[in-house]
Amino acid sequence: MATDDDMASAPVERQLLPRTATVDPDGHLRVGDIDLLDLAAEFGTPLFVYDEFHLRQACRAAVEAWGDGVAYAAKAFLCRAMARLAHEEGMHLDVASGGELHVALSAGVPAQKLILHGNNKSEEELGTALACGVGRIVVDSFDEIARLGRLLDAPTGRADRPRVLVRVTPGIEAHTHEFIRTGGEDTKFGFSVASGAASQAVAALELLPGVELVGVHAHIGSQVFDVSSFEQAGEVLGRFFAPLGLPELVVGGGLGVPYINGESAPTQAEWAAATRAACARTGVDPAARISAEPGRSIVATAGLTLYTVGTIKKLPGIRTYVSVDGGMSDNPRPVLYGSGYEVFLPRAVAAPRPDAVRLVGKHCESGDLIVPNAFLPEGLRVGDVVANPVTGAYGYAMASNYNKVPRPAVVFVADGSARVVVRRESLEDLLRLDS
Numbered sequence: 001m002a003t004d005d006d007m008a009s010a011p012v013e014r015q016l017l018p019r020t021a022t023v024d025p026d027g028h029l030r031v032g033d034i035d036l037l038d039l040a041a042e043f044g045t046p047l048f049v050y051d052e053f054h055l056r057q058a059c060r061a062a063v064e065a066w067g068d069g070v071a072y073a074a075k076a077f078l079c080r081a082m083a084r085l086a087h088e089e090g091m092h093l094d095v096a097s098g099g100e101l102h103v104a105l106s107a108g109v110p111a112q113k114l115i116l117h118g119n120n121k122s123e124e125e126l127g128t129a130l131a132c133g134v135g136r137i138v139v140d141s142f143d144e145i146a147r148l149g150r151l152l153d154a155p156t157g158r159a160d161r162p163r164v165l166v167r168v169t170p171g172i173e174a175h176t177h178e179f180i181r182t183g184g185e186d187t188k189f190g191f192s193v194a195s196g197a198a199s200q201a202v203a204a205l206e207l208l209p210g211v212e213l214v215g216v217h218a219h220i221g222s223q224v225f226d227v228s229s230f231e232q233a234g235e236v237l238g239r240f241f242a243p244l245g246l247p248e249l250v251v252g253g254g255l256g257v258p259y260i261n262g263e264s265a266p267t268q269a270e271w272a273a274a275t276r277a278a279c280a281r282t283g284v285d286p287a288a289r290i291s292a293e294p295g296r297s298i299v300a301t302a303g304l305t306l307y308t309v310g311t312i313k314k315l316p317g318i319r320t321y322v323s324v325d326g327g328m329s330d331n332p333r334p335v336l337y338g339s340g341y342e343v344f345l346p347r348a349v350a351a352p353r354p355d356a357v358r359l360v361g362k363h364c365e366s367g368d369l370i371v372p373n374a375f376l377p378e379g380l381r382v383g384d385v386v387a388n389p390v391t392g393a394y395g396y397a398m399a400s401n402y403n404k405v406p407r408p409a410v411v412f413v414a415d416g417s418a419r420v421v422v423r424r425e426s427l428e429d430l431l432r433l434d435s
């Protein structure tokens with residue numbers, strides 16, 4: 001039987017790589033029919049590489065599983081190219097701030113296809129959403145209802161009434177990290193079903209003449225592997241939603257993805273089927289639009305990060321530190337959540353990885369870890385390009401300029417060509433906001 005160490009030191013599993021990944025006769029990994037080493041040479045490192053075919057397939061799977069209305073949660077990774085791609089593939093977009101709204105609109109996504117989220121939307125954000133005619137606003141607090149009421153007292157310039165959903169917390173503790181759990185009672189998001197706040201919010205919105213209440217929304221957390229969490233949420237939500245007779249129920253995002261060897265996750269179709277079955281058991285009208293907002297599961301595995309090894313420090317009897325040219329500024333997830341990742345050598349992707357090392361970044365923090373207990377093939381040298389798979393979600397999206405490290409470039413690859421969709425920040429960019 002394979003032990004955990006066997007699994008960790010085996011080559012990185014196929015399921016962690018983008019769909020078009022292939023190994024060439026020299027043992028190099030190609031994505032979108034381009035050698036990753038050529039991408040590193042042409043665009044420099046750190047570099048985010050996304051497989052466009054994979055992104056498109058993931059969007060199509062979501063549309064197939066959930067039908068019209070399914071939205072890509074833009075917070076997972078947003079730039080104009082990504083917004084356009086999701087729109088072209090038939091997805092709506094969930095935007096969680098005025099900034100995300102701005103990027104989506106500037107990409108040409110019609111406002112009608114946008115759903116505005118946020119637990120503390122400002123008057124300006126709500127005003128912009130009303131003026132441009134976003135498709136849905138997900139209402140999160142009584143203060144927001146009051147804010148909407150005030151804004152709608154003034155002319156908005158639109159003929160139709162804005163459609164709103166009420167965000168509720170079903171009281172489900174998803175089996176995931178505390179910081180990405182959002183459906184329990186102790187949360188800043190939404191209105192509690194159990195306390196009656198959700199019913200009060202529904203009543204308040206029904207009385208607000210300027211809006212059309214169309215549905216209920218919930219999001220129980222992210223990186224959820226266990227279909228039973230979605231089933232439980234579906235049942236609690238279904239019981240709340242069915243008697244309201246509203247046409248739309250949105251169950252948020254949260255579908256998990258494997259990050260390390262040995263993990264496995266349900267598919268979009270399994271998630272949708274479990275949710276629909278749970279809703280049906282609680283009497284939800286079969287004609288209601290049951291929909292979702294996947295983020296991570298659309299982009300995570302489509303993306304990977306290339307780094308260059310700059311320093312290899314062997315501490316006898318302790319461990320070997322391998323430092324690369326990025327770190328917590330391009331991927332804060334290991335620091336924030338203790339998230340696990342794999343690392344591999346694109347020049348020898350199928351090689352066993354017997355050497356235990358600690359993969360770290362270049363930032364002035366001991367906590368700047370990328371993979372604390374990493375395994376790499378023998379013979380690693382300074383100048384090698386290493387790759388972290390499954391960095392397509394909440395990596396670039398959460399990137400910062402800590403230590404004034406410029407943010408990496410992002411390239412989309414397809415059919416043998418690569419296009420820069422976000423250029424690398426320059427040193428000049430680091431000064432552009434200074435007065």
Ligand SMILES: Cc1ncc(COP(=O)(O)O)c(C=O)c1O
Pocket residue numbers: 073075076094117219221222223252253254255293294295296297
């Ligand atoms: C309201 C809402 N919808 C969708 C998502 C996307 O979740 P995921 O990326 O796990 O699919 C999130 C993530 O935080 C969220 O808060």
